[in-house]
Amino acid sequence: MKRLNELQPGATGIISVVNATQHIAQQLMVMGLLPGVHLEVVGVAPFGDPMTIRVKGRSVSLRRADASLVELE
Amino acid sequence: MPTTLVAPKEALIAVIGNPNTGKTTLFNKLTGKRQRVGNYPGITVEKKTGRLEISGRQINLVDLPGAYSLAATSPDERVAVDVLTGNSDLPTPDLVVCVADAANLQRNLFLAMQVADFGLPMVLALNMTDEAGKLGIEIDVDKLSAKLGIPVVPMVAVKSQGLDQLKLAISAALERPQIPLTVNWPAGVTDALDTLEAGLANGEGEPLTHAELRRILFDADSALLERTGVHKDKIRPLLAAAREHLFKAGMNPLAAEALIVYKHLGSLLADVEQHHDTGKVPFSDKLDRVLTHRVWGLLIFLGVMYVVFQSIYAWASPFMDAIEWLTKLVQEPVSAWLASSPVLQSLFADGVIAGVGGMLVFLPQILILFFFIALLEDSGYMARAAFLMDKLFSWCGLNGKSFVPMLSGFACGIPAVMATRTIEDRKSRLTTILIAPLMSCSARLPVYVIMIGAFIEPHYGAKWAGFTLFAMHLLGLTIALPLAWFFTKFMFKGKSQPFLLELPPYRWPAPLNVIWRMWERGGQFVKRAGTIIFAMSVLIWALCYFPRPESVEEQAKQEVVQSEQAKGSTLTAIDEQLAKADSPLALALEHETASAYLEQSYMGRAGKFIQPLFAPAGFDWKITVGVLASFPAREVIISTLGIIYNLGTDVDEESDDLKSRMASEHWTSGPLKGRPVFNVPIALAIMVFFALCMQCGATVAIVIREAGLKWGIFSFAYMTVLAWIGSVLIYQIGMRIFA
Numbered sequence: 001m002k003r004l005n006e007l008q009p010g011a012t013g014i015i016s017v018v019n020a021t022q023h024i025a026q027q028l029m030v031m032g033l034l035p036g037v038h039l040e041v042v043g044v045a046p047f048g049d050p051m052t053i054r055v056k057g058r059s060v061s062l063r064r065a066d067a068s069l070v071e072l073e
Numbered sequence: 074m075p076t077t078l079v080a081p082k083e084a085l086i087a088v089i090g091n092p093n094t095g096k097t098t099l100f101n102k103l104t105g106k107r108q109r110v111g112n113y114p115g116i117t118v119e120k121k122t123g124r125l126e127i128s129g130r131q132i133n134l135v136d137l138p139g140a141y142s143l144a145a146t147s148p149d150e151r152v153a154v155d156v157l158t159g160n161s162d163l164p165t166p167d168l169v170v171c172v173a174d175a176a177n178l179q180r181n182l183f184l185a186m187q188v189a190d191f192g193l194p195m196v197l198a199l200n201m202t203d204e205a206g207k208l209g210i211e212i213d214v215d216k217l218s219a220k221l222g223i224p225v226v227p228m229v230a231v232k233s234q235g236l237d238q239l240k241l242a243i244s245a246a247l248e249r250p251q252i253p254l255t256v257n258w259p260a261g262v263t264d265a266l267d268t269l270e271a272g273l274a275n276g277e278g279e280p281l282t283h284a285e286l287r288r289i290l291f292d293a294d295s296a297l298l299e300r301t302g303v304h305k306d307k308i309r310p311l312l313a314a315a316r317e318h319l320f321k322a323g324m325n326p327l328a329a330e331a332l333i334v335y336k337h338l339g340s341l342l343a344d345v346e347q348h349h350d351t352g353k354v355p356f357s358d359k360l361d362r363v364l365t366h367r368v369w370g371l372l373i374f375l376g377v378m379y380v381v382f383q384s385i386y387a388w389a390s391p392f393m394d395a396i397e398w399l400t401k402l403v404q405e406p407v408s409a410w411l412a413s414s415p416v417l418q419s420l421f422a423d424g425v426i427a428g429v430g431g432m433l434v435f436l437p438q439i440l441i442l443f444f445f446i447a448l449l450e451d452s453g454y455m456a457r458a459a460f461l462m463d464k465l466f467s468w469c470g471l472n473g474k475s476f477v478p479m480l481s482g483f484a485c486g487i488p489a490v491m492a493t494r495t496i497e498d499r500k501s502r503l504t505t506i507l508i509a510p511l512m513s514c515s516a517r518l519p520v521y522v523i524m525i526g527a528f529i530e531p532h533y534g535a536k537w538a539g540f541t542l543f544a545m546h547l548l549g550l551t552i553a554l555p556l557a558w559f560f561t562k563f564m565f566k567g568k569s570q571p572f573l574l575e576l577p578p579y580r581w582p583a584p585l586n587v588i589w590r591m592w593e594r595g596g597q598f599v600k601r602a603g604t605i606i607f608a609m610s611v612l613i614w615a616l617c618y619f620p621r622p623e624s625v626e627e628q629a630k631q632e633v634v635q636s637e638q639a640k641g642s643t644l645t646a647i648d649e650q651l652a653k654a655d656s657p658l659a660l661a662l663e664h665e666t667a668s669a670y671l672e673q674s675y676m677g678r679a680g681k682f683i684q685p686l687f688a689p690a691g692f693d694w695k696i697t698v699g700v701l702a703s704f705p706a707r708e709v710i711i712s713t714l715g716i717i718y719n720l721g722t723d724v725d726e727e728s729d730d731l732k733s734r735m736a737s738e739h740w741t742s743g744p745l746k747g748r749p750v751f752n753v754p755i756a757l758a759i760m761v762f763f764a765l766c767m768q769c770g771a772t773v774a775i776v777i778r779e780a781g782l783k784w785g786i787f788s789f790a791y792m793t794v795l796a797w798i799g800s801v802l803i804y805q806i807g808m809r810i811f812a
Contacts, residue, residue, distance in 0.1 A: 020327035023146065023293045024571045029331035030142045031573065032180050042361065046371045047464035050473075050572055052361070057208065058177055059361065059576035061460045063467065066571060 004039075004053070004070035012040040013072035024066045032056045033070055083131045084247050085164055087156055089188060090172030091181050092139035093453075093577035095200045098586055099172055099230040100136045103240075110593065114162055118152045119494060127244045135163060141180070143187040144292040144330075147497035151296035157191050158285060160300065168246055169195045170239075175205035175212060175227070176578075178346055179338050185221075186256060186334050190284040194250030196242050197225045203232075204578065209349035217345045222254035231583050256337045258287075261322025262329070265290055265315040272311040273301050290315055291330040357453075357578040364457050365576075374461050377454070378480070381445045385438055385484055386515075392437035400430030419618055420611070428610025431706050432603050432771075435485055438515060440595045442484045446477060446492065447590040451582035456574055463572050469554050470561025472496075472572040475505040479553070482512025483546070486772040487602045490779055491594065500565040506780050507788055508557050510767050511549035516707040519726035520763045521545050523711060527732035528756035541757075548764050552795070601778060602771035609705030609770040616676040617702060617713075625673060629666040633658070664719040671716050676702060690762065690800040691755045691808070693740060700762065705770045707763060754807025758800040766796035 007013065015037050018025050032055050033039070039055040052061045090096040101108070104123025111120045121136040137156060138149035152161065159165030169188055173181035178199075189195060199214065218225040224242045228235030266286050273281070281289070281300065289295045289312070298308060316326040324332070364370050404422045411418035449455045455477065463473030474496050482489035489509040496502040521542055530538040630651075637647045637658065650658040671677050680698030687697050695717045699710040711731070715724035718734040738750040767773060767789050777785030 018328065020325040023327070024573065026144060026293070026327045026331065027141070027146075027571070027573050029328060029335075030144075030180075030183060031575070034331065034335055042358075043365045043370075044367060045365070045461055045464060046367050049464050049467070050460060052365055052460065052576060054358075056177065056180065058180075059358075061456075061463075061572070061574050061576055063463070063572050066573065 002072050003068050004041075004072060005051075005064040005067035007041045007072075009041050009043050009051075012038065014038050015070055016073045017071050019069045019071065022066075022069065025069050028062070028066065028070065031060055032058070033060075083133060084167040085133045085135065086168045086170055086243065087135050087137055087166040087193075088170045088172065089137045089153060089157075089184065090139060090198075091141055091174065091177075091184060093575060094139070094172045094174040094181065095230045096136070096139060096172040098583060099198060099200065099228070099239075100134065101586065101589065102230060102233060102236055104134055110597070113152055113155075116148055116152070118148050120152075125240075127240045130244065130247065132243070132247075135166070140184060142184060143288065144295075146293065148499055149497055154288065154296050157188060157193065158297070166193060168243065168250065169193050170198055170243065171195055172198045172200055172230075175199050175202045176208055176210055178210075178212065179335070179342055182221075182338050182342075183331075183334055185253070186338065187330075189221075189253035189255050190287060192252055192282070192284065194246055195223045195253045196239070196246050197221065197223055198230075198235075198239055199225055199227045200230050202227045202235075203229045207351075208355065209351040211347045211349065213345050217342075220254070220341050220345060223251045231586075256334055259322065259333065261319050261324055262287070262290070262333070264322075265318040268315040268318060269311065272314070273303060287330075290319075291326070293327070355578065360579055361457070361576065364454070365460060370457070370461055374458060377449075377458075381449075382483065384445070385441045388441050389437040393434050396430060396434045396437070400426060400433075403430075416618075416621075420614065423618075424611045424614030425607070428607050428614070428705075429603075431610060431709070432599075432606040435516070436595065436599065438484050439488050439598050440591055442481055442488055443594040444587065444591040446481065446488075447587040448582050451580065451586055453577045453579045456576045459574055460576065466554075466557075467572065469558035470565070471501050471504060471557055473574070474572075475501065478505050478509050479512055479550075482509045482514060482549075485514050485516070486510040486512065486767075486769060487598055487775050488594065490772065490775045491597065493779065498571075500561070503780055503784065504557050504560045504565065506776055506784070507560060507791075508553040510769070510772050510776075510788065510792065511553040511556070511765065513546040513549045513764060514769075516769065517545075517763050519708040519711055521760055523726040523728075523732065524756040524760050526726070527735055528751060528753050532753070541760075545760055545764055548761065552765070601775060605771045605774040606705060613676070613702055613705055613709070616679070617671055617674050617716075619675060620673070621670060622673075625669045626666050629669045630662060633662045633665060661719070664716075667716050668719045671698070671713075687797075687800075689805065690758045690797065691804040692759070692800075693738075693750050695738075696750070696755075696759065700759075700768075703763075704768050707768045710763075753811050754804045757807055758804035761803045762796045762800040764796075765792060765799050767792040 001016070002013065004013075015033060015035055017035055018029055018033055020026065020029075037055060039053050042052045042054050042059060044051045045061075048064075050061045050063045051067060052059055054060075088096060088100055100121070100123065103125050105125075107125065108121065108123040111122070112118070113120045118138065123134045123136070125132050125134065135156060137153045140150050140153055143150060143154050143157075155161040156163055157166065157169070171185045171188060173185065185195070185197065197217075199212065199217075202212075205212065212227075214225050214227055224246060226235055226239045226242050228239060230236070266283060269286050269290060279300065279302070281297065285297050285300070289297050289301070298305060301308060303311070319326045319329050364373060404426050407426060408418055408422045411421060446455070449458065459473030459476055461473070462476040466472055466475050475493075477495065478489045478492040481492050486509060489512065490506050493502045493505045493509070496505060525538045525541050529541050634644070634647055638644070647658070650656045651662060653659055677694075677698055680701055681694040683701065684692065684694040684697045687700070692700065695714070698717060699713045702713040703710040708726075711724060711726055714735070715728070715731055718731065718738070720728070720730050720734060724731045735751045736749070740746050740748055740750055773785050773789050776788050
């Protein structure tokens with residue numbers, strides 16, 4: 001079981017669960033990061049953070065710390 | 074029966090939608106010029122309203138801030154909830170127009186479902202259908218309309234396609250409102266609501282609808298909590314008990330709404346939306362591979378920033394010169410016209426016209442800056458910039474969205490503070506407002522130029538001069554970020570601002586939109602900053618002008634006559650010279666008189682009085698007067714010093730006369746008597762003071778407007794203290810090194 005923050009650019013995956021322990025998790029889910037959804041890591045900013053992922057046809061950027069709440073299958 | 078024609082009553086329509094859905098374009102197309110931007114009372118959220126007429130009915134539109142969810146975490150989202158529940162200064166809307174991006178329907182409908190919960194009539198504007206088509210997305214509009222229970226109008230707002238149909242749909246919906254079908258909430262949710270309702274029944278608040286209760290249940294800190302009439306501390310256990318029902322039903326309260334609503338939308342859209350694989354990678358993605366690349370993205374970004382700033386200076390210069398020329402042009406006839414009354418003449422020529430001119434001179438730069446910001450925002454590149462810069466800001470508690478305000482600050486602090494509106498988090502926004510004025514704005518440049526030109530370049534050469542200029546610009550930035558860290562940690566209890574940003578597809582900016590936004594922001598600057606700069610200019614003028622006893626003029630004349638006699642001229646020759654308005658002697662007398670008047674004016678006296686405070690920084694009373702006089706606008710110090718040093722007001726930062734005069738100034742009294750007033754440490758101290766001080770009445774006014782009186786005063790106070798500390802430090806250390 002991997003977490004989103006561990007993925008490198010080019011990696012893909014399907015979300016298994018979003019740990020709803022913090023408010024940011026709610027915002028991630030509203031953005032479309034839900035169980036069963038396919039995503040792809042597109043890139044990473046110059047200093048390693050934040051990262052950009054593609055989910056449901058849209059690009060979203062988020063910080064690695066927050067990405068750790070997303071578990072993948 | 075005779076038919077009575079009753080004019081249909083005015084309707085209020087709220088426009089809501091995700092960011093980047095073209096909602097603003099649609100709003101502009103509907104309202105045209107009949108728009109107003111104001112504020113909601115008591116909070117610093119922008120209120121955008123407009124009017125239009127459809128089929129003889131007057132309609133008021135309110136553009137609610139773009140949001141992904143009504144879960145109120147930011148003041149913007151709170152405002153949306155307040156307006157929709159009729160709890161703002163506006164009446165409850167008669168209709169809601171929900172703008173959705175057809176290429177991203179499921180996520181856009183999440184917000185629509187939350188709004189639908191409130192039971193207001195709704196119309197869905199399905200925008201950007203052209204982009205959806207290119208991505209291979211096909212939507213059955215009739216089916217969607219049937220399943221949602223409301224009219225759905227496909228549109229391409231930027232091309233005005235579907236606009237008339239939307240107006241018809243709005244008109245029809247006002248006659249025969251349709252309320253959208255809502256989600257079937259599972260037992261866990263309904264049980265939780267019953268618990269909440271029962272618990273609040275004894276409270277003093279108004280009875281809340283189920284939709285409002287659901288917001289309280291699902292949101293971490295709902296805006297509606299205040300309306301329950303129950304104190305927050307008593308609410309917590311009640312909420313916990315209610316949320317227990319969700320846990321028991323196997324749901325996490327934070328995740329419940331998203332999971333339930335998205336499941337509902339998933340099945341709703343199953344036979345409404347079809348995706349055809351076009352096999353092509355969207356152009357936006359290809360572009361992003363370069364523009365968000367670790368190395369290339371950053372380099373291109375720096376390049377773009379460089380081009381933007383060069384353009385601002387290059388394009389603005391001719392306009393600024395023109396405005397300065399115009400100012401002088403107006404001053405002459407006005408001066409002549411008021412020659413009979415010296416007071417009025419000076420008031421208008423030196424106070425009013427100079428003040429207005431001094432404000433207008435910044436308008437070209439500000440307009441061009443707003444132009445570029447609108448261009449970058451509409452094209453979608455601004456989000457990439459925030460993404461690239463986020464790491465730089467995250468360590469001090471801010472996020473990449475603070476980037477645009479900070480960048481704008483290098484042109485002018487006023488648009489910088491205005492630009493903080495895009496930051497949703499209240500504390501981050503406040504912190505950014507507090508540090509943005511530290512960015513070295515263009516008004517500080519003349520001060521740097523003259524000080525470096527007079528004291529650094531002659532002794533140390535062009536290389537060191539350039540380095541000092543660069544260092545001055547960097548100074549504000551290097552202090553701003555650690556200061557932000559300090560503010561976040563100690564004043565705002567250290568909660569770091571999250572960063573979750575959608576990178577919208579790249580789009581060609583609509584020229585009209587860009588021009589419109591540039592014009593609107595420029596107008597705001599003129600209205601808000603303009604009045605303040607104007608008022609303060611007149612005030613400073615008065616302090617420098619009064620009192621005006623004639624004895625001063627007479628004494629100055631006597632001194633000039635005596636010194637000419639000492640050189641051997643006869644009285645008749647002297648009088649002849651003085652009679653000619655343009656003779657060097659007459660000019661010299663004029664300048665000396667002006668200087669004498671300034672010295673004994675209220676401002677001059679204030680300067681002498683306050684000077685001991687600035688003594689540790691090496692300032693004499695003349696420099697102090699210059700500093701005080703430039704509080705409405707920084708570059709005033711140059712003309713003020715010009716007056717004090719008997720050179721008249723017609724000096725600027727290139728003026729050799731002023732430079733040499735400063736270099737030859739000596740202390741006439743006090744502990745440093747006989748030593749030169751200006752030297753390298755003093756020049757540096759003056760520059761550092763200007764770099765760090767908020768000597769801009771207009772910026773203070775804007776901060777007061779955007780953040781409140783308390784923060785405006787704090788901001789002014791802390792920067793003045795910082796500037797004083799900085800200049801004292803530089804002077805004291807400098808004297809040890811250079812003397």
